[in-house]
Amino acid sequence: MATMTELSPTVEKSKFSQNTQVDENLVPKKVPSFCSTRYGLALITHLCNFMVMTQYVAINITMVAMVNGTNHQSRFNGSTEMLPIDSFSGSNDVPKSLSAEGSIFGGQFALWEKWGPPHERSRLCTITIAGMPLGAFAIILLGGIISQSLGWPFVFYVFGGIGCIYCLLWFALVYDNPIFHPWINVTEKEYIVASLAHQVIPQKQPLPIKAMLRSLPLWSIGVCNFSHQWLVTILIVYMPTYISSVFNINIRDNGFLSALPFIIAWVTSILTGQLADFLLTKNFRLVTVRKIATFLGNFPSSALLLVLPYLTPSYVTTMTLLMITCGLSPISQSGIYVNPLDIAPRHSSLLMGVSRELGCAAAIAAPTVSGLLLSQDPVFGWRNVFLLLFAINLSGLIFYLVFGDASIQDWAKERKLTRL
Incomplete structure (x- = not known):
């Protein structure tokens, strides 16, 4: 039986109070x-992003076997095998996969332009991400x-x-518009359409590129996305390396220890959208x-990583801090990642695609720069x-806190075309 949600006029008014005018009588109760x-x-x-991330991280996971030899049946031995630190910057496939990731995110946000009621976008988008x-x-x-058991090519095959x-x-169940x-249930269809009535655009209008380039709220989303993706990349790419280098744990055990914080991040990702809408x-x-x-x-995630090398090496302390870091990082999904739908719902798919491409630039630069730092010192x-x-993350965060906005920008509003 479907769970039913009551939407009182008071709640509706508070949710739509900012730059949103919706006739409450049109929204089903x-x-x-x-x-x-x-x-x-x-x-x-959600499953789409699951597949995207497995393909991206698979490159980093299998690089160890690729570097060790070209034999498809080459196995890891029982000891810890470390990938040369600067090898992450040598893969030509990483930029391609990251560019595809940005396109996928833009396409997903195009769906939420038509499917996501404004007061549910945080939870719907965070479930997705x-x-x-x-x-x-x-x-x-x-x-x-x-x-270990089948050979590194089978990671990609599976x-x-x-x-x-x-x-x-996807082809069978996903439609652009409810x-x-x-x-779809008729009541749900009416509910979504009524909730998004204020965003209906009767005619296509040219993309305001100049105004977008001058928009500080837009730039703040992109810059902060870059800085946050730098943090996420370090966690994904270098967490196994850091655990191995500090505790000399074999690669099978390291896989479990490195993966554990991300299940915490998954739970946080889902809960943070619920909290934002609440x-x-x-x-x-x-x-x-x-x-x-x-x-x-x-801030908390980058600050915890900053103090980590200064602490006395402790298995319990290190894993606790890494799990807290991974658990807090996804909270940003209810911030900068949903924000394009707030400031420009008409162009949110484009903005999210561009924003993710900036994040992808960080995902390429972070392993390269970090590899050089580790190899030189x-x-x-x-x-x-x-x-x-920490410096990059804090800079992007400050820029967003100063210039970030959640109101529909003038360049994203409908303009009436007149003839002179």
């Missing part, structure tokens, strides 16, 4: 909630095991095959919610890596 088509769509896009830490958990945990099967699910979905019902300003989420997802290398991460 009771609509399906979790057992609904829009949440089913969120689950499907939560597939990424779950994918990281799965590939880090299983990648080494598959490489997860690539799952991705091909998933595509059939109006055209053949199985705060909106308590009359918090939308921009305040976005900035709180972005701060909590950036084996003694203080980790301190330098985490210090640089």
Whole structure:
């Protein structure tokens, strides 16, 4: 039985109070909630991001075997095998996979332009993005095991095959607009359409490129996305290396230890969207919610990594700090990652695609720069890596806190075309 959600006029008014005018009489009072088509769509896009992350991280996982030899059946031995630190910057496949990731994110946000009621966007988008830490958990945990037992090519065969099967699910169930979905509940369709009525654009208008380039709120999202992705990349790429270098743990055990924090991140990713939408019902300003989420997802995580090399090496302390870091980082998903839908719902897919491409630039630069720091200074290398991460992360965060906004920008509003 579908769960029903009550939407009182008071709550509706508080949620839509900022730059949103919706006729409350047009919004159904009771609509399906979790057992609904829009949440089913969120689950499907969740799985999409799961597959994207497994393909991305698989490159880093299998590089150890690739560097050790070209034999497809080469195995890891029982001891810790470390990948040369500067090898991450040598893969030509990483930029290609990251560029594809940015395109996928832009396409997903195009769906939420038509499917996501404004007061549910935080939870729907975070459910979607939560597939990424779950994918990281799965590939880090299983990648080494598959490489050991079957050979490194089978990592791509297994997860690539799952991705091909998933595509059939996508083609059958995903529709651009709830109006055209053949199985959606009529009440839910009316609810989504009424909630998004203020965003209906009767005619296409030219993209305001100059105004967008001058928009500080837009730049703040991109800059902060870059700095946060730098943090995420270090966690994904270098966490196994850091654990191995400090505790000399064999690669099978390291896979489990490295993957453990990402299951915490998956849980946090889902809960943070629920919390953000809850705060909106308590009359918090939308921009305040976005900035709180972005701060909590950036500053504590980078600060904990900064102090990590200065602590006495302790297995319990290190794993605790890494799990807290991974658990806090996804809170930003209810901030900068959803923010494009706030400032420019008409162009959110484009903005999210561009923003993710800036994040992809960080995902390429972070391993390259960090690899150089570690190779040039084996003694203080980790301190330098985490210090640089903190400086970049803090700079992007401050820029967003100063210039970030959550109101629809003038250049994103409908313009009436007149003839002279």
